[in-house]
Amino acid sequence: MKKNRSDSRRNFIKKMAVSAAAVATGGNVMAKENKTVHYKLKNKRPADINDNINIALIGSGGMGVQDAITALSTPGVKMVAACDLYDGRLKEAKDRWGKDLFTTRHYKEVLMRKDVDAVIVATPDHWHQQISVDAMKAGKHVYCEKPMVHSITEGPAVIQAQKETGKIFQVGSQGVSSLGNEKAKELLKEGAIGALNYAEGFWARHSPVGAWQYPIPEDASPETVDWETYISNTTKRPFDAMRFFRWRNYLDYGTGMSGDLFVHLFSSLHFITNSYGPDKVYSSGGLRYWKDGREVPDVLLGTFDYPESKMHPAFNLSLRCNFVDGTSGTTYLKLVGSEGSMDVTWDSVVLKRNKETASDDPFFIEQMKKAGKPLGDRKRILPPEEIKFEAEKNYKGGPYDHFVNFFTAIRNGGQVVEDAIFGYRAAAPALLCIDSYNNDMAISWNPEKMQLIKK
Ligand SMILES: NC(=O)c1ccc[n+]([C@@H]2O[C@H](COP(=O)([O-])OP(=O)(O)OC[C@H]3O[C@@H](n4cnc5c(N)ncnc54)[C@H](O)[C@@H]3O)[C@@H](O)[C@H]2O)c1
Numbered sequence: 001m002k003k004n005r006s007d008s009r010r011n012f013i014k015k016m017a018v019s020a021a022a023v024a025t026g027g028n029v030m031a032k033e034n035k036t037v038h039y040k041l042k043n044k045r046p047a048d049i050n051d052n053i054n055i056a057l058i059g060s061g062g063m064g065v066q067d068a069i070t071a072l073s074t075p076g077v078k079m080v081a082a083c084d085l086y087d088g089r090l091k092e093a094k095d096r097w098g099k100d101l102f103t104t105r106h107y108k109e110v111l112m113r114k115d116v117d118a119v120i121v122a123t124p125d126h127w128h129q130q131i132s133v134d135a136m137k138a139g140k141h142v143y144c145e146k147p148m149v150h151s152i153t154e155g156p157a158v159i160q161a162q163k164e165t166g167k168i169f170q171v172g173s174q175g176v177s178s179l180g181n182e183k184a185k186e187l188l189k190e191g192a193i194g195a196l197n198y199a200e201g202f203w204a205r206h207s208p209v210g211a212w213q214y215p216i217p218e219d220a221s222p223e224t225v226d227w228e229t230y231i232s233n234t235t236k237r238p239f240d241a242m243r244f245f246r247w248r249n250y251l252d253y254g255t256g257m258s259g260d261l262f263v264h265l266f267s268s269l270h271f272i273t274n275s276y277g278p279d280k281v282y283s284s285g286g287l288r289y290w291k292d293g294r295e296v297p298d299v300l301l302g303t304f305d306y307p308e309s310k311m312h313p314a315f316n317l318s319l320r321c322n323f324v325d326g327t328s329g330t331t332y333l334k335l336v337g338s339e340g341s342m343d344v345t346w347d348s349v350v351l352k353r354n355k356e357t358a359s360d361d362p363f364f365i366e367q368m369k370k371a372g373k374p375l376g377d378r379k380r381i382l383p384p385e386e387i388k389f390e391a392e393k394n395y396k397g398g399p400y401d402h403f404v405n406f407f408t409a410i411r412n413g414g415q416v417v418e419d420a421i422f423g424y425r426a427a428a429p430a431l432l433c434i435d436s437y438n439n440d441m442a443i444s445w446n447p448e449k450m451q452l453i454k455k
Contacts, residue, residue: 037386037387037388038387038388038389038390039387039388039389039390040389040390040391040392041179041180041182041183041347041348041349041389041390041391041392041395042179042392051076051411052076052077052078053076053077053078053117053118053407053410053411054077054078054079054080054115054116054117054118055068055071055072055077055078055079055080055116055117055118055119055120056079056080056081056082056083056102056110056113056116056118056119056120057079057081057082057083057093057119057120057122058082058083058107058110058119058120058121058122058123058131058135059083059084059120059121059122059123059124059127059145060082060083060084060089060090060092060093060122061084061089061122063122063145063172064120064122064123064145065092065093065096066399067120067122067143067145067172067399067403068082068097068120070399070400070403071120071143071403071407073396073400074400074403074404074407076407077403077407079097079101080101080102080113080115080116081101081102081103081104081110081113081116082094082097082101082102082103083103083104083105083106083107083109083110084103084105085105085225085226085227085229085230085244086217086220086224086225086226086244087224087225088217088219088224090103090104090105105226105229106229107131107134107135108134111134111135111138111140112138116140117140117141117410118140118141118142118143118168118406118407118410119131119135119140119141119142119143120143120144120145121135121142121143121144121145122145122172123145124247124248124253124254125147125149125150125253125254125255125259126150126233126234126252126253126254127233128144128145128147128148128149128150128154129148129149129150129154129157129158130233131144132144132148132158132161132169133157133158133161135167136161136162136164136165136167136169137161137165139165139167140167141167141168141169141406141410142167142168142169142170143170143172143403143406144158144169144170144171144172144423145171145172146171146172146173146263146264146267146423146426146427147171147255147259147260147263147423147426147427147430147431148171148420148423148424148426148427149424149427149431150253150255150259150431151431152428152431152432152435152452155420155423155424155427155428155450156424156450158420158423158424159420159421159424161420162419162420168406168409168410168416169416169419169420169423170402170405170406170409170416170417170418170419171267171418171419171420171422171423171426171427172402172418173263173264173267173268173418173423173426174346174398174399174401174402175264175267175268175346175398176267176268176271176398176402176417176418177398177401177402177404177405177417177418178346178347178397178398178401178402179346179347179391179395179398179401180344180345180346180347180348180349180389180391180398181268181271181272181344181346181398183349183389184268184272184335184342184344184349185271185272185273185274187342187349187351187389188272188273188335188337188342191339192337192339192340192342192351192353193335193336193337193338193339193340193341193342193351193353194337194338194339194340195313195337195338195339196273196312196313196315196335196336196337197313197314197315197316197336197337197338198315198316198317198318198335198336199269199315199316199317199318199333199334199335199336200317200318200319200320200333200334200336201262201265201269201317201318201319201320201331201332201333201334202319202320202321202322202330202331202332203257203261203262203265203320203321203322203331204321204322204325204327204329204330204331205322205323205325205329206323206324206325206326206329210323210329211289211290211298211323211324212246212248212249212290212294213246213290213292214245214246215245216241216242216245216246217245220241220244220245221239221241222239225239225241225244227239227244230244231252234252234253235252242293248260248296249292249293249294249295249296250294250295250296251295251296251434254296255430255431255434256296256297256300256433256434256437257285257296257297257298257300257321257323258283258300258302258319258321258430258431258433258434258437259427259430259431259434261321262300262302262319262321262429262430262433263426263427263430265319265333266425266426266427266429266430267418267422267423267426268333268344269317269333269335270422270425270426271417271418271422272335272344273306273311273312273335274311274312275306275309275311275312275447276309276311276425276447276448277306277425277426277428277429277445277447278304278305278306278307278317278429278445278447279305279306279307279444279445279446279447279453280304280305280442280443280444280445281302281303281304281429281432281433281436281442281443281445282302282303282304282436282441282442282443283300283301283302283303283433283434283436283437284300284301284437285297285298285299285300285301285437286298286299287299288324289323289324290323290324296434297437298322298323298324299321299322299323299324300320300321300433300437301318301319301320302317302318302319302320302429302433302436303316303317303318303319304316304317304318304319304429305317307447309448319433332344332345333345339353339354340352340353340354346397346398347390347391347395347397347398348388348389348390348391349388349389350386350387350388350389351386351387351388351389352385352386353385353387402417402418405417421450424450425447425450428445428447428450429445429447432445
């Protein structure tokens with residue numbers, strides 16, 4: 001393991017030396033500004049398009065519509081049906097995709113259609129498992145939004161359905177297909193930051209919509225909303241438009257900040273590190289500001305212990321989410337190793353590496369003085385402090401790549417990057433995080449076997 005790491009570090013340094021030569025000869029490097037070197041990230045994926053794929057959307061709300069638009073922007077894909085429990089969304093679907101689009105309140109009617117090859121499941125979280133399993137059993141390929149499941153107990157059924165049916169199943173944390181995540185994975189493998197020991201991620205927002213206070217349509221009523229179906233797999237209650245249109249705030253339907261947002265960071269981190277996940281989860285937080293009847297905190301911190309594995313050394317992860325963030329708000333994922341760090345987004349990676357020995361390091365100067373040794377005044381050649389890898393202009397982005405990945409797997413019978421096992425391993429620590437918050441306790445998890453550890 002140690003040998004592999006120092007080999008990969010040598011690879012990285014060798015590669016950087018070649019690239020430094022490219023700076024001098026005007027190779028693939030975009031620009032050299034101050035101490036930041038910029039590289040272009042190129043999308044090498046082929047656009048192999050054979051058969052048309054007919055898709056249907058189940059859950060035609062905000063993300064479902066975005067997903068369908070992205071899916072349709074890839075070649076050879078046609079929209080044939082949309083399902084939703086609110087009539088307004090079905091009308092919007094016809095307005096957007098034509099009056100011939102088949103629309104229904106009943107997802108099983110979509111699954112019975114022979115002309116549907118694949119479905120996008122973009123309902124609230126409490127419907128993901130059931131619809132995905134039913135869809136695969138009905139012979140459809142499935143693109144299911146994150147988190148893959150609503151509770152830790154629901155994952156195995158999705159994994160089993162995928163295995164039994166052989167259908168392509170992709171979870172929708174689209175960042176994992178992005179150039180940025182791909183580059184970070186490559187850099188980590190090459191030893192660019194040395195041995196990983198820590199990672200952190202952050203989501204910050206400060207607006208009503210950012211904090212899930214979505215507008216409620218004026219015509220919302222038991223006539224325009226199929227409330228009985230909506231709650232048919234959870235607690236029975238009278239019609240409540242808040243619980244339908246602002247479902248993220250309630251645990252019967254949503255999974256709180258961790259299921260909604262941390263899950264993206266877990267997905268990217270696991271993709272970059274090839275990790276199966278943490279073995280210990282602890283979270284704390286509170287409801288500080290958005291006291292609108294919600295059942296979930298608006299400030300949440302999670303800490304996660306990743307055990308040493310064949311793929312990576314032991315490391316710690318800290319995730320935070322704040323919906324009352326008085327700064328401009330930001331989102332990031334950072335990986336820190338013994339020799340540097342990487343800030344990872346979907347279309348860039350900023351790599352910062354330690355200088356060999358910094359002559360202006362006050363600690364170093366003090367130590368040398370104490371030892372009575374001269375500091376030496378000969379100037380040295382320093383490596384760049386920062387290397388920025390950026391996607392080429394007109395890069396279509398992670399969401400596009402994620403659908404290309406899904407459709408390519410359907411056409412070629414190949415693999416997706418985020419299948420049911422990957423999706424469950426990303427969802428599990430996110431779901432355990434909310435369980436930890438609610439029960440005020442640390443939770444142990446076996447990430448390889450995907451099982452809770454009872455103590
Ligand atoms: N990947 C991402 O970046 C991303 C971003 C936002 C949301 N999401 C995910 O997408 C999903 C939907 O989120 P959203 O923001 O679009 O919510 P939304 O409320 O805008 O849309 C959900 C839609 O599902 C419909 N619905 C509810 N139950 C249904 C059922 N049983 N059958 C058919 N339709 C049903 C609702 O009427 C609604 O129109 C969630 O799982 C969420 O976590 C992912």
